[in-house]
Amino acid sequence: MRISVSTKYAFHSLRRHARKTILSVIGIGLGCGLCLFMIGLVKGESRMMLKAAAESGNGHLRIVPAEWVQIRQNDLRLDNWRSILQELRSNEQIKRAAPHARKEGLLAFGTRTIGVEVIGVDPTVEQAMNRLVRDLAEGYYLMEGTRGTVVVGREIAQRLNVELDDELLITVADSSGEMSSAMLRIVGIAETGSEELDASICHITISDMVELTALNGAAELTAVVKEPRKLGRTAKALSAALPGDCAVLTWKEIMPELASGVKVDETWTRLTVGIVMIVVLLGIASAQLTAVLERRREFAVLSALGMRKARLIKIMLMEGLVLGVIGGTVGLVIGIPPTYLLATRGIDFSRFYGGSGISVSNILIDSVFQGDFGWWLFPLAFILSLTATILSSLYPAWYASRTDPAVALRVEH
Amino acid sequence: MSSSILVEAKGVTKVYTTGKVEAHALRGVDIEFRVGDFAAIVGPSGSGKTTFLNLVGALDVATDGELRVLGNDISRMTKRQRADLRLNSIGFVFQAYNLVPVLTAQENVEFVLELQGAGEQRSNRAKEVLAQLGLDAYSSRRPNELSGGQQQRVAVARAVAANPKLVLADEPTANLDGENSDILLKMMRDLNEAQGITFIFSTHDPRVVTYARRVVTLVDGRIDNDVTKNSATSSAE
Structure with missing residues (x-):
């Protein structure tokens, strides 16, 4: 199958400012990896609570x-x-x-x-x-x-x-x-x-x-x-x-009190993940917008040659897609080791409880909190990363599509 | 309108407004260009040459007057219709080449064909045009690996690859030395003669004027002079 020139253009455009792209990818990867770790922690906590509740006679x-x-x-x-x-x-x-x-x-x-x-x-x-x-x-x-x-x-x-x-x-x-x-x-x-x-x-x-x-x-x-x-x-x-x-x-x-406790934890995690992803999203949007401004003349030429707005938006979103796939992969590389360690070794909270057991609502909870680790990490990494990159590409793409070739080319004169 | 008329301007006026300041770029231009024209628009800076090319290229619309390009009334067309007209019927050559820097020469030419919806044959067509302009050895090079003259030839290849009826060239030789200018102009004239593509240039370059068969002089947004040379005087060899 032949790769379209539009796709090559999107790929190569990411390479023209390699340092910017690498920094963006690291930003996405860090955000994504942090989110995976936190989600793993809360998923593990919820599973642990449920197991503890089930095994405490309930x-x-x-x-x-x-x-x-x-x-x-x-x-x-x-x-x-x-x-x-x-x-x-x-x-x-x-x-x-x-x-x-x-x-x-x-x-x-x-x-x-x-x-x-x-x-x-x-x-x-x-x-x-x-x-x-x-x-x-x-x-x-x-x-x-x-x-x-x-x-x-x-x-x-x-x-x-x-x-x-x-x-x-x-x-x-x-x-x-x-x-x-x-x-x-x-x-x-x-x-x-x-x-x-x-x-x-x-x-x-x-x-x-x-x-x-x-x-x-x-x-x-x-x-x-x-x-x-x-x-x-x-x-x-x-x-x-x-x-x-x-x-x-x-x-x-x-045990509604336990269920609401778990729900509160999950809500906080979602909120934190949301905030992290918004920060990542704004960072990428800013970088993308800068790239669009730098390429204004190029877009004007393409528009002069007859490229439609939809195609331009598609190219920009494709750049976001590529960034998202790479960012998601980096997110997995960053997120998997700590999430795996959390799931296999856990975090021992016993010292915070003076060595005694932890109980909530007549349920005995292990003092070693273990996270969750599984195949869910893989799709989630890409969902998070692609959502962030595609959403953050929308505004720059829309901005790029509004380039008036006559105005942009006249400015060059 | 006669079927051989490609561009027909009647009282075309263009006014740019910046705040309260109005700048008249064109003041009631009346002119026609016919199929097969190889015309140069000359005039001092600010005389309206580029503005006129932008209007003919459907990049902009006139403030007043009527401008028909390939039978289309530009002022009545939507942005999308104008984009389609440019894509399918008009080729552009810019002073600064304006090739896409991250694509190879071949890909730059193919890009326009892809935008047109050309299928698998676009690669062959791009190769064919590049070869026609003596660039077959440079097809896999990026613009920064080509000389100015080569880049402008790639730009011409891009402009003519989709078989447009009209090619608009804005100061195409401004950044080229004499030798490269001659090569480029000769190639464009060959395309004009062999394929009947109409070329309209805006230029300050006397070489372009030498090659052109028709020279239109714009001064202060008005046509000052419009001379069609006979074939004996238009040859530059």
Whole structure:
């Protein structure tokens, strides 16, 4: 295929002021590389938050009684939770699913008391699904078939001044509103590194919860999906497949404060990326405009020879396109190493938190923030760079197209 | 209008206005140029030569009067129509050559053909014209690698490549030495005689006047003299 003279003209024009073009390309590359790094950071942060939320016992999805969406009461139960759980476990998009029954209660030991949210769990799946209780500091986790046992967080144990095998008095309101109590033996103590979380962990078996509250079954089914990116589609499909008296909620609906935090981060990043790209765009526009002014006579001659405005604009945009492709490539060269390091090594924030774990909304977050790195970097680099260069070429192109050959050539005389 | 008349000006006036100051470049010019003319417009600086060429070349429009070029009333044409007229029917040769510096001689000539929408044959046509003007050995050189005379010949090649009916040359020999001026003028006259292309020059150069078959003198924006030489006196060899 023959390259048109217009294309050659656009290419060669970039070479006539090589230093200006190189500086422009470096500017685009730096801006683009910085944006890739920042987007990688926030994408990684969002992914990390979602993973942390899912692995802190909240899951990506939660199946709750339809009524719960309006009143959010822990006394509501899923009537047919076993069959729904079966259906969830047979769904190919669901990695794991576990039942939970929550109830506010009071733990007491001697004269000390503490208020907690007691969670009734299925011991066989909970430990695999919930990183907060995966590795206990002391003892062991709840076991199926063993009654009257409890796992608490380190902070609860310290506040109540209890040890393994001590017996706690637990008091909750039962289905009729009457106080119901039981003695539970501490079989395990969890330590997450976050005081906030260690003050909130109180797990008992669902069987004990049923016995204590006289509320039958599970209040919710928590599920972790295989592909978080397809979460919306999975939730929609489950919604359609499950009975109408239950609702499927995503983590954004379950933990709106976390979702809004992630959204704020993403918005800030977009804003920063926008500002960086505007600065780059203005820089290139200025350089392009200078080039147009220098080539005014040339454009006048081309116009005199019969070149139409549209062709001139096309040539200028082609120059922007070439600049954008080179700038995007340089952006990748500049942006990939730090983004890769961020994704593989991450940034350790533990020293800023005094070595303790970071928790937000009862979610344990890793102190090492890892960015995202993937194929998305490649199209994004070129999208950013081409958008900047083509937009910044528009005004110079329009300005060039307005060159009046008679006036420009007369000035030369 | 007779079919052999290429350019017909009736009372053409051009006034440039800068702020409140008006400069009359042309004051009611009446003239005709016919197919095959090889004419020089002479006159002192500021007499309106370049202005007249700009009007004939549809680069500008007259303030008053009627100017028809190739049957088109220039003042009634849109900018786009004028651009199309220039592209398809008029060739330009400038004093300062005005080649595109980043393109080779071949590409400079091809560019106009490409603008015209010529397909694959444009490369052959460009080579053919360059060869005709003795530039086949220089086709891959950029303007800064060519002498002034060679550059102006490339400019002529660019002007005639698209087979225009009319070529307007504004002081084409002003930057050339005597030898190169002669070569260029001879080549242009050959093109005029062989292909019937009409040439109109604006010039101060006596050599151009020697080669021209018709000499129009402009003074203060008016035609002072219009002489058509007979063939015996127009030869410059």
